[in-house]
Every structure is written in C-alpha cells, then in structure tokens.
Amino acid sequence: MIATPHESAPLTPVTVLGLGPMGRALASAFLNARQPVTVWNRTPGKAGDLPDRGAVVVDSVQAAVRAGEVIIVCLIDYDAVRATLEDSRADWTNRRLINLTSGEPAQARQMSQWASARGIDYLDGAILTPTPTIGTPAAAVLLSGSHDVYESVRETMNAVGSTVTHLGDDPGQASAYEVALLDIFATSVNGIVHAFALASAEGIEPERFAALATGIGGLLPEMITRFAQQIRADHYPGDRSTIASAASGITHVINTATSHGIDAAMLTAAKAVIDRAVADGYGSEGLARLTTVLHKEATGTGTA
Ligand SMILES: NC(=O)c1ccc[n+]([C@@H]2O[C@H](COP(=O)([O-])OP(=O)(O)OC[C@H]3O[C@@H](n4cnc5c(N)ncnc54)[C@H](OP(=O)(O)O)[C@@H]3O)[C@@H](O)[C@H]2O)c1
Structure with a gap:
C-alpha cells in the first residue's frame, strides 16, 4: 500500500x-x-x-x-x-x-x-x-x-x-444471483418487444401503448415480494388470480400473435408450464405455485 x-x-x-x-x-x-x-x-x-x-x-x-x-x-x-x-x-x-x-x-x-x-x-x-x-x-x-x-x-x-x-464463502453465489436476475430481465425484455410487435400488428401507436404498458412494471415489485412470501410458506392462495385463469389469458395472446404471424414460441413455452400445473391439479392456486412445478420437474424433489 x-x-x-x-x-x-x-x-x-x-x-x-x-x-x-x-x-x-x-x-x-x-x-x-x-x-x-x-x-x-x-x-x-x-x-x-x-x-x-x-x-x-x-x-x-x-x-x-x-x-x-x-x-x-x-x-x-x-x-x-x-x-x-x-x-x-x-x-x-x-x-x-x-x-x-x-x-x-x-x-x-x-x-x-x-x-x-x-x-x-x-x-x-x-x-x-x-x-x-x-x-x-x-x-x-x-x-x-x-x-x-x-x-x-x-x-x-x-x-x-x-x-x-x-x-x-461460496464463490458461485454472486453469479447465481446474477443469472437469476438476468432471467427476469431477459424474459421481461422479450415480453416488452413482443408486446410492441403485437400492439403494432393491431394498429396501436407505440406511444399510446407505452402509456398503459408502463403500468405493468409498477405491479411487479409487490408481486415479487408476495411470491417470495408464498414460496417461503409453501402456500399459494388463488384469491387474486389463478393458474387456470392465466392459462386462458395467455391463450388469447398466443392466438392473436399467431393470427398476425408473430412468433409465439416464448408464450407457448410459458403456457406449457401452466398446462402441466393445471394437469397436476394446481389450477385453482396462485401463479407462484409455478415455481415449485418447475423445481419439481428439474429435481424430482420439489415441494409440489
Ligand atoms: N456494460 C455494462 O453495462 C455491464 C453491466 C453489468 C455487467 N457487465 C459485464 O462486464 C463484463 C465486461 O463488459 P463490457 O461492457 O466492458 O464489455 P464486453 O464487450 O462484455 O467485454 C469487452 C472486454 O472483453 C475483452 N475481451 C473479449 N474477448 C477477449 C479475449 N478472448 N481475451 C481477452 N480479452 C477479451 C475485450 O478486449 P478487446 O478490446 O481486446 O476486444 C474488452 O476488454 C461483461 O461480463 C459484462 O456482462 C457489463
């Protein structure tokens, strides 16, 4: 020094x-x-x-x-x-x-x-x-x-x-956080550009769409905190919205995108997870339950 x-x-x-x-x-x-x-x-x-x-x-x-x-x-x-x-x-x-x-x-x-x-x-x-x-x-x-x-x-x-x-002490922890956070960022950016493409195909001006789309971002902090609490408690109440309802909503997006020839692969992959959760009997539960479905599929040891 x-x-x-x-x-x-x-x-x-x-x-x-x-x-x-x-x-x-x-x-x-x-x-x-x-x-x-x-x-x-x-x-x-x-x-x-x-x-x-x-x-x-x-x-x-x-x-x-x-x-x-x-x-x-x-x-x-x-x-x-x-x-x-x-x-x-x-x-x-x-x-x-x-x-x-x-x-x-x-x-x-x-x-x-x-x-x-x-x-x-x-x-x-x-x-x-x-x-x-x-x-x-x-x-x-x-x-x-x-x-x-x-x-x-x-x-x-x-x-x-x-x-x-x-x-x-685990040298992998910083990267572990980084990739999990990048997971949110990557899928969010894909969702945003896809939504602009869909809105554009429906004749919606980007600025007018943005005025409403920015409200979505405001919902996320509370949702992330609530999901963490539910995952910690291993309890996924469907009182606000359910996985079954999400299956219906995402289907509308996929069908509209497909009707315009817009790639819907990311959405169909997301819907496949939702469908498996419904098939496993979780249709009436909240969306945070999907975390355990993915985890169980990956490890065979999830709490689902
Ligand atoms: N930029 C950001 O805002 C940001 C934010 C968070 C994290 N990061 C991370 O920070 C790291 C660096 O990012 P960056 O924005 O500086 O630019 P980058 O394009 O990711 O990296 C550029 C650097 O990598 C060097 N490089 C590339 N291939 C190499 C090789 N085979 N051998 C030796 N050096 C090589 C480049 O040297 P040359 O000039 O010789 O090509 C340059 O110094 C990345 O891991 C990135 O993910 C960046």
Missing part, C-alpha cells in the same frame, strides 16, 4: 484487466477515489481519457499484475478471463484477484478452484447495474468467496459504489 502525505488511509494500487465499457467505468471509479490505477487491455488504444487522468497503461498482464495489489478482471466471458490469466506468467504473490466478469455459477466455482490451485486469493463478483452507475451510490455489485479476502478488499471496493455486498 502507498501512504500519501494528504490522507491517513493508505491507498491500494488497483489494476483493471479489460477496458470494455465496464472495465473503463471501473478504472474511472478507482481514479475518482484517488487509487493508483494500472490498466491493461488485449487490444491497445481502448483506455480513452484514463491515462490523462492518471492511469498507467501497460502492455502485458504480467506488468499489470505486478503493478496492482487488487487486480480486477472484467472481460467478455470466463473463457477470455481464463485464457488471459493462463497466458500471463504473472506473479500473484500478495495479490488479490476479483473477477467481475459476468458468467455462470459453475464457471465461478471452477475459476475459484483455478485460482486456489495457484495460491491466488480470489473473489468472484457480479455487477448488477450499468456503467453510468459505477462509482456512484446507484451501483450494485455482488461479491462471493473467502470472507478474509473480502475483508482485505472491502475498503478498496467502496470506490465502485455504495452497495458492494458480500454473499458468503
């Missing part, structure tokens, strides 16, 4: 491997926090204004790891991370590696094992918010892996945002 004449708290040199939009945002946040920052990217010339603001650009991973104590890697995927780090011949003594690349829980656990086999202190992470939030209170970052390693980087990581949460 480097002690500065102006501040009592020592600054930790940080290295950022990867200068895509997110890597640049992370490096920028560390610079704003007055951390010494070194950056590396596979393709040169991606550092933007970071050098002018004090970042040191190096042309090898080996030099980048040598310069930092906390090494952040943020690349397109885990294969890129693995290839980059395998090739580097870097000396990781007294270095901590934080992988903020998006991926899958199994990949995170494998990466943690890879690091452990080389004696590298490792945390896996997931960034839940877009680049403009990084370095602001709106940033949300999850970390998982060794508690001791987390404690050793906690202060340094405060530069990334106010909400950096450690989820525990």
Whole structure:
C-alpha cells in the first residue's frame, strides 16, 4: 500500500484487466477515489481519457499484475478471463484477484478452484447495474468467496459504489444471483418487444401503448415480494388470480400473435408450464405455485 502525505488511509494500487465499457467505468471509479490505477487491455488504444487522468497503461498482464495489489478482471466471458490469466506468467504473490466478469455459477466455482490451485486469493463478483452507475451510490455489485479476502478488499471496493455486498464463502453465489436476475430481465425484455410487435400488428401507436404498458412494471415489485412470501410458506392462495385463469389469458395472446404471424414460441413455452400445473391439479392456486412445478420437474424433489 502507498501512504500519501494528504490522507491517513493508505491507498491500494488497483489494476483493471479489460477496458470494455465496464472495465473503463471501473478504472474511472478507482481514479475518482484517488487509487493508483494500472490498466491493461488485449487490444491497445481502448483506455480513452484514463491515462490523462492518471492511469498507467501497460502492455502485458504480467506488468499489470505486478503493478496492482487488487487486480480486477472484467472481460467478455470466463473463457477470455481464463485464457488471459493462463497466458500471463504473472506473479500473484500478495495479490488479490476479483473477477467481475459476468458468467455462470459453475464457471465461478471452477475459476475459484483455478485460482486456489495457484495460491491466488480470489473473489468472484457480479455487477448488477450499468456503467453510468459505477462509482456512484446507484451501483450494485455482488461479491462471493473467502470472507478474509473480502475483508482485505472491502475498503478498496467502496470506490465502485455504495452497495458492494458480500454473499458468503461460496464463490458461485454472486453469479447465481446474477443469472437469476438476468432471467427476469431477459424474459421481461422479450415480453416488452413482443408486446410492441403485437400492439403494432393491431394498429396501436407505440406511444399510446407505452402509456398503459408502463403500468405493468409498477405491479411487479409487490408481486415479487408476495411470491417470495408464498414460496417461503409453501402456500399459494388463488384469491387474486389463478393458474387456470392465466392459462386462458395467455391463450388469447398466443392466438392473436399467431393470427398476425408473430412468433409465439416464448408464450407457448410459458403456457406449457401452466398446462402441466393445471394437469397436476394446481389450477385453482396462485401463479407462484409455478415455481415449485418447475423445481419439481428439474429435481424430482420439489415441494409440489
Ligand atoms: N456494460 C455494462 O453495462 C455491464 C453491466 C453489468 C455487467 N457487465 C459485464 O462486464 C463484463 C465486461 O463488459 P463490457 O461492457 O466492458 O464489455 P464486453 O464487450 O462484455 O467485454 C469487452 C472486454 O472483453 C475483452 N475481451 C473479449 N474477448 C477477449 C479475449 N478472448 N481475451 C481477452 N480479452 C477479451 C475485450 O478486449 P478487446 O478490446 O481486446 O476486444 C474488452 O476488454 C461483461 O461480463 C459484462 O456482462 C457489463
């Protein structure tokens, strides 16, 4: 660590491997926090204004790891991370590696094992918010892996945002949250673009549709909270709406989309789950019951 004449708290040199939009945002946040920052990217010339603001650009991973104590890697995927780090011949003594690349829980656990086999202190992470939030209170970052390693980087990581949460020792937890949240995002975005296509086919102007469609988003927070309570209690009252009713509603959407030649595959897949739940005798229960139907089908051990 480097002690500065102006501040009592020592600054930790940080290295950022990867200068895509997110890597640049992370490096920028560390610079704003007055951390010494070194950056590396596979393709040169991606550092933007970071050098002018004090970042040191190096042309090898080996030099980048040598310069930092906390090494952040943020690349397109885990294969890129693995290839980059395998090739580097870097000396990781007294270095901590934080992988903020998006991926899958199994990949995170494998990466943690890879690091452990080389004696590298490792945390896996997931960034839940877009680049403009990084370095602001709106940033949300999850970390998982060794508690001791987390404690050793906690202060340094405060530069990334106010909400950096450690989820525990399992290195796969951050990715697990990320993929489950991406599940909501991916299906929601598909639902939105599909609904615009359907509305357009019915001659509805996008702005007029949007005025009503935005109300759907407002319903979701309460529903998510209520579903969590029902899943925890394993009790799915059909007092507000039922699975049988949802089967009817989704059929109208599928038929209308199909009549316009619009792909309805995502909806028919959703309806197939609903149909299986009805066939299993859950038609009169609430929609959160579908969670246990999916879980039981996957594991054979659900509570359904
Ligand atoms: N952007 C966001 O708002 C956001 C939000 C949350 C999470 N994330 C996650 O953050 C990570 C980085 O995202 P990003 O937005 O910065 O852009 P990205 O397009 O996902 O990644 C670009 C980075 O990956 C590097 N890369 C690609 N293939 C590589 C390889 N085979 N070997 C070495 N480096 C390779 C690129 O280097 P080159 O320049 O050499 O191609 C560049 O540094 C991703 O996992 C993404 O899911 C991003």
